Amino acid sequence: MFIEFFRCIRRHGVAASVTELLDFLQALQAQVVFADVEGFYHLARLTLVKDERFYDRFDRAFAEYFEGVSETELSDAIPAEWLTKTLQRQLSEAEKQALSGYGSLDELLKQFQQRLSEQEKRHAGGSKWIGTGGSSAFGAYGYHPEGIRIGQAGSGSRRAVKVWDKRQFKDLDADQALDNRNLQMALRGLRRFARQGEANELDLAATIQATSRNAGYLDLQWQAERHNAVKVLLLFDVGGSMDDHIYDCQRLFAAAKNEFKHCHFYYFHNCVYEYVWQHNQRRWQQRTRVIDLINTYASDYKLIFVGDATMGPYEVLYPGGSVEHWNDEAGQVWMQRLLQHFNRAVWLNPQPQSRWRYYASLQLINDIMQQHMYPLTVNGIESAIAHLR
Amino acid sequence: MTEQALFKGSERYIASPQLALAVNAAMHLQKPLLIKGEPGTGKTLLAEELAAALAAPLLRWQIKSTTKAQQGLYEYDAVSRLRDSQLGSDKVADIANYIKPGVLWRAFTADQRPVLLIDEIDKADIEFPNDLLHELDRMAFQVYETGELVEARQRPLVVITSNNEKELPDAFLRRCFFHYIEFPDAEQLKAIVDVHLPDIDQQLLDQALSAFFSVREFPDLKKKPSTSELIDWLRLLLAERVQAGQLALDEQALAELPLLGALIKTEQDQALLAQPLKRAMRSY
Known part of the structure; x- marks a missing residue:
């Protein structure tokens, strides 16, 4: 019963288990809802989906299952390679508003066919061609209010908007890997327990000793509890060539935030200069001086850079080399300052290691890091952590 | 059942x-x-x-x-x-x-x-x-x-x-x-307000709600005001005897709403509301 529905949901990336399916069936049997599709929808969501990030996927799966609309019609016409998810643009509300609609659906379809015939190559980003992550009306994983989603599910047919078709939870779907458990397990290697803070645990050995010394009269001794005392400072490269790796970085970021209590993060672009920032949207208004980073965070913080280190060599070597502003001091000077302050530092690079030797800047950074650059894979993180300890 | x-x-x-x-x-x-x-x-x-x-x-x-x-x-x-x-x-x-x-x-x-x-x-x-x-x-x-x-x-x-x-x-x-x-829509919100403040002037409530939603939809707010803040704000409006006409509906003037401090709790957000929308968008 509802096995096909269950499989459809799983196909859309909602990680529901058999236990949950049984719960759902039980709830149906108990007649918590009566013959009512909307009630059915809410009950299914209540029992099968456990995180609001997956609500949107669930909505799409639900629509697909109940409309019986094949989502492959348009996708079949397009090479799947075009739609490989390389870019995930996150548009702000304001930008979304700035995008105007394309009028009626028919017009949209017509335009789509026309574009399809004009276009010959795979395309990502941009705002006209069919591809992924852009703001064109056609393609997947991007945003356009009236867009046709290809290979991302949903259907292009016209019908009344029902609850699941509103897709209210679209913004919540971070499209995060379902199993960042691997990453988290790798990061767990960095655990360092230490006794810190309030002494509220009975120290048995010390109590026995103190009591004996006290001629048998009880003398309680306390100690602080053990906590994971590792402190981590993450610096992420954003923008430019890093757009291709947003997905991996998000996973790392989520895993790190879960694992470490003392985890701070900042962004930079290509190479570290005078400033880093915490909010990409407000990077020009709210910046943090790198000097302040050095003064704020003690040298026992583990410093982790995440970036592809592919840029012009000038950006590392010369004053004024930055692509964004005039820097009085070269990027490598700032890198050295950070490395001098923090005892342990690594650079995680999302680029496949086999390609590293083709980039001069990558070699430069690796030299500055004293060869402590590691690929952003589970194995790479494990070796990086071995160095950080 | x-x-x-x-x-x-x-x-x-x-x-x-x-x-x-x-x-x-x-x-x-x-x-x-x-x-x-x-x-x-x-x-x-x-x-x-x-x-x-x-x-x-x-x-x-x-x-x-x-x-x-x-x-x-x-x-x-x-x-x-x-x-x-x-x-x-x-x-x-x-x-x-x-x-x-x-x-x-x-x-x-x-x-x-x-x-x-x-x-x-x-x-x-x-x-x-x-x-x-x-x-x-x-x-x-x-x-x-x-x-x-x-x-x-x-x-x-x-x-x-x-x-x-x-x-x-x-x-x-x-x-x-x-x-x-989910965050309640205007209708549900009205029902919620009715429960808490049954005597509120309907015209004032309508204007306050529309101002409230404009504030919530303002891009990049760090902390969007929520239901409890709305209720607090309405209570304050009533206590200060703010009249229906006094609530600006012009988006440019959100920062001048009376008693805005009840809705917006951080300095950065207040500054953000004060700057015109165009400047807020330029930072992308």
Whole structure:
């Protein structure tokens, strides 16, 4: 019963288990809802989906299952390679508003066919061609209010908007890997327990000793509890060539935030200069001086850079080399300052290691890091952590 | 379903049909109900109102970063036993004198089926939810010191709230029903305000609501104002006798709304509202 529905949901990336399916069936049997599709929808969501990030996927799966609309019609016409998810643009509300609609659906379809015939190559980003992550009306994983989603599910047919078709939870779907458990397990290697803070645990050995010394009269001794005392400072490269790796970085970021209590993060672009920032949207208004980073965070913080280190060599070597502003001091000077302050530092690079030797800047950074650059894979993180300890 | 009371919200609490369905399903299938949602959407209040509606006792377990799962079951006060032994007290012989029942124990042994609220579970350590898996599943646990088995007389109705500060483990999620409280739309919000401030002037309310939604939709706000802030703001408007016409509806002038401090709580957000929309957009 509802096995096909269950499989459809799983196909859309909602990680529901058999236990949950049984719960759902039980709830149906108990007649918590009566013959009512909307009630059915809410009950299914209540029992099968456990995180609001997956609500949107669930909505799409639900629509697909109940409309019986094949989502492959348009996708079949397009090479799947075009739609490989390389870019995930996150548009702000304001930008979304700035995008105007394309009028009626028919017009949209017509335009789509026309574009399809004009276009010959795979395309990502941009705002006209069919591809992924852009703001064109056609393609997947991007945003356009009236867009046709290809290979991302949903259907292009016209019908009344029902609850699941509103897709209210679209913004919540971070499209995060379902199993960042691997990453988290790798990061767990960095655990360092230490006794810190309030002494509220009975120290048995010390109590026995103190009591004996006290001629048998009880003398309680306390100690602080053990906590994971590792402190981590993450610096992420954003923008430019890093757009291709947003997905991996998000996973790392989520895993790190879960694992470490003392985890701070900042962004930079290509190479570290005078400033880093915490909010990409407000990077020009709210910046943090790198000097302040050095003064704020003690040298026992583990410093982790995440970036592809592919840029012009000038950006590392010369004053004024930055692509964004005039820097009085070269990027490598700032890198050295950070490395001098923090005892342990690594650079995680999302680029496949086999390609590293083709980039001069990558070699430069690796030299500055004293060869402590590691690929952003589970194995790479494990070796990086071995160095950080 | 017939023998049980159905929860439909109460006079003081407006529950959406979805939320009512979630509560009823959890009640019926005796599963813990995990509630998430923006701050100020009434997650904690739900448990209180549910208890009131069912005329059941409410047991609240407020989770903090130092809370341990064991504290919810029971605590063995070894130290006072040790001290009593030094003072030669008779109580020492029975270890049960030093076992202090926790919230879960009290919920399991209550005479009437209680509502158990585990508030802000995400505040605790990563391992906390895993440590509770078995207890919430079986609704029973063993007291190691006395060998006593504490079993639930009737399964308490468990409501768990989370603010998304940490991700909860899959094994834990699998045992719960999950509902995300959406931010109410204008109509629901009006119903909620009516419950709290029945005498408010309708024209003032309409204008205030439309101003409120413009503030909420302002791009890049760090902390969007929520229902509770709206109610506070309306109370203040009433107390200051602000008239209906005084609420600016012009988006450029959001920063000049009277008593804005009740809605916008951070300096950065106030500064953001003060600058014209165009400048806010340029920063992308």
